Amino acid sequence: MLWKSLFAALGCAAALTVSAEAVRITPGGVDRPLISARSGEKTIRVKVEAANPDGLTLDLLACVYGERNPVAKVLKVPAKAETELRFRLPSVGIYDLCLIARRDGREVARTYTNYAVTPAPDYPRPDDFGACTHFAQGKGDYRRTFEYMKLAGFTRLRDDLPWSGLERKPKVYTISERIEKMVDIAPNYGIRPLLVTGYNTPAYKFARSFPTTGEQRAAFADAVAFAVKHFGNRVTEWEIWNEPNAMHPVNDYLPLLKEVYPKARAANPGITVISCGGGGAGGGPGGGMIVPILKAGGREFMDGFSIHPYMSPSDPDFGYAGYKSPIPRVEVRGVTRYLTGVTANNRKADGSQISCWVTEIGWPLEHPAARPDPVTEMKQAVYFARTMLLFRSTGSGTKVFWYDFQDDGIDPKNKEHNFGLIRTDYSPKPSYQAAAFCAWALRNRAFAGDLHKGAVITGPWNADRKALADGKLKIYQYGRGGDAVVALWAGDNRRYEVEFQLPFPYEQAIAFDWQGRRGVLPGKLDGNRIKLPVDFKVQYIVNKGK
Incomplete structure (x- = not known):
């Protein structure tokens, strides 16, 4: 089925349209x-634009993602x-949809989506489970975005x-x-906001792209304190x-923290102030930002x-080799173990341990010509689930924010356009479905x-x-x-067959x-064991009683 392979190759864009006339x-x-909960009857609305709409009909074919045989057909609906x-x-x-416009039985246009x-x-x-949004940049519809985030299991x-x-x-x-509307509406969908502050303002003159004088730091801290007080308990996490x-x-960032932290906490003692903002070499997984700050006494601020x-295009299980780093590889479990150890050895004066937050991580889709082995729709989907499962497996309680929830554009060659779980037209990628089911299972x-x-x-x-x-x-x-769930996958992306014992009755x-x-x-073996083929895609085995 050529249309399927073509759409998969160009899946980082919105719906792909092929037309033989002005339709x-x-x-x-x-x-x-194009997203809803529960199987069963579905209705979609399709906009049809034609210079001559007379005699046009629409067909719909729905296939399970990546498969060839339609599971649903709708034929000859008057357009x-x-x-x-x-x-x-x-x-x-997740399903592949092919929509075909015909005139007198002759195909004149077709479109693909999911x-x-x-x-x-x-x-x-x-x-x-968190995701990055861009409401502050004027992108995104509140209610549709939050509805889709809720259906995908996100809470942050x-x-x-x-x-x-x-x-x-x-x-x-x-x-x-x-931002006011975002903060007001998000809780209705069970989603709590984290706000990241920063970026210089035209209110002051700066020699660098950061407040480096006492006056600038004080001004920034006052602005943050105003926002913290304004939002009260509607926003309690500030980066x-x-x-x-x-x-x-130490010379630039820590002085800013020392100015901001006491003013922000005075405005609302119940907030969590998150430092570093993902700074440091490679995004800070080797402690390039936090370790010097802790050594300089910054833990109290x-x-x-x-x-x-970020590890793209490498996978989350094994990542990439560290360079002049205290960790041999930048991969989920190793990074988390290292940084948890750093904070455990640098507790605050009251004995509390500062927490590690992953406020951005993601894998953008890559154009098929980008590399011999580009990040595809399927890889992005698999890496989302594996990332969340791996972070949870560390027992660290790390909050993880996928970057980002929705694509920022439609250029398949622009990396920044293709991080999303949904496209600009709000159609889902396979990674959206992977997120939704991973959340349900986990x-x-x-x-x-x-x-x-x-x-x-x-x-x-x-x-x-x-x-x-x-x-x-x-x-x-x-x-x-009785509440156990098993997740299996091959982190090296190879194929195996493995025999193991289930932790609950077969x-x-x-x-x-x-x-x-x-x-x-497969059939039960002795000792409540089963034998399964395993590959790079995550499988789940769930206790049906739960």
Whole structure:
């Protein structure tokens, strides 16, 4: 099916349209949702623009993502300016939609998009699942964005509160209407905002792109204190300056913290002040920003610190080799263990430990010509789930914000346009579906252990027999007893067959693939063991009683 492979290759853009005459078919958009909860009957609205609409009809073909055989068809629906198409989708998952316009049976235009069916959001959504939004930049519809974030399991967002908008004239403070609305509406969807402050303001003259004089630092701290007081308990998580990479941690950034922290906490003692803003080499995973600050006594001027440990195009399991770094590789578990150890050895005077926040991490889709092995839609989807599962497996409680929730543009060659889980037209990528099902499966279950003990790699592929011991093959348990869930994947992106023991009775086990489609478990072996093929995509085995 050529149309499927073509759409997958160009999937970083919005709906792809091919037309033989002046006919345009537009699915998606703020008012044409392509995401809903629960399987069953679905209705989509399609905008049809034609110089001559007479005699036009629409067909719809729906296939499970990446498969060839349609699971739903709608044929010969008379086209209108806004055409409704009704069809049934059999399960949770993401689907490829092909829309075809015909005149007298002859195809004149076709468009491709995706439709996501998520689990119902009636479960305890993960407290550590966050996403970055760009409402402060004028992007995004509040209610549609928050609805889709809720359906995908997110409970947190991160957005900007630029100093340049907060204080355009000295001591005259203004909160933008978009940020005010965002903060007001988000809680209705069970989402709590984190605001990151920073960026120079035209109210003062700066020699550098950062406040470096006592007057500038005091002015910035006063502006932050105003915002903290203004929002009260509506915003209790504040990040101080985004990626101050050009500034010296101790000479430039720490003096700012010393000015901001006491004023912000005086405005609202219940807030969490997060330092570093993802600054430091490589986004700070080796402690390039936080370690010098802690050594200089900065622990008393923060409650947490943030990193931006981007690893693309490498995978989250093994990442890339560290360069002049205290960690050998920049990968999720190693970074988290190292930084948790750093903070454990640098407690505040009251004995509390500062927390590590990942306020940006993500994998942008890459154009097929970018590299021999580019980041594809499927890789982005898989890496989202593996990232969240790996962070949870550290037991650190790290809050993780995916960058970002929605694409910033439609140029497939522009990296900054292609980080999103949904496209600019609000259509879902496979990564959106991976997020939604990972959230449903993981919930707030604590990591309960690695099930590789007693597991055996059996073949039939000529696989690495040390993959279990080396951590390449993951068999992770979250939750205990009747609440246990198992997630499996091959971190080295190879294919294995593994035999292992389930942590709950075989008869209670239900298998799901990465997107939430039910699978069939192989027959039970002695000792409540099963044998499964495992590859780079995450599989879940859930206790059906839960």
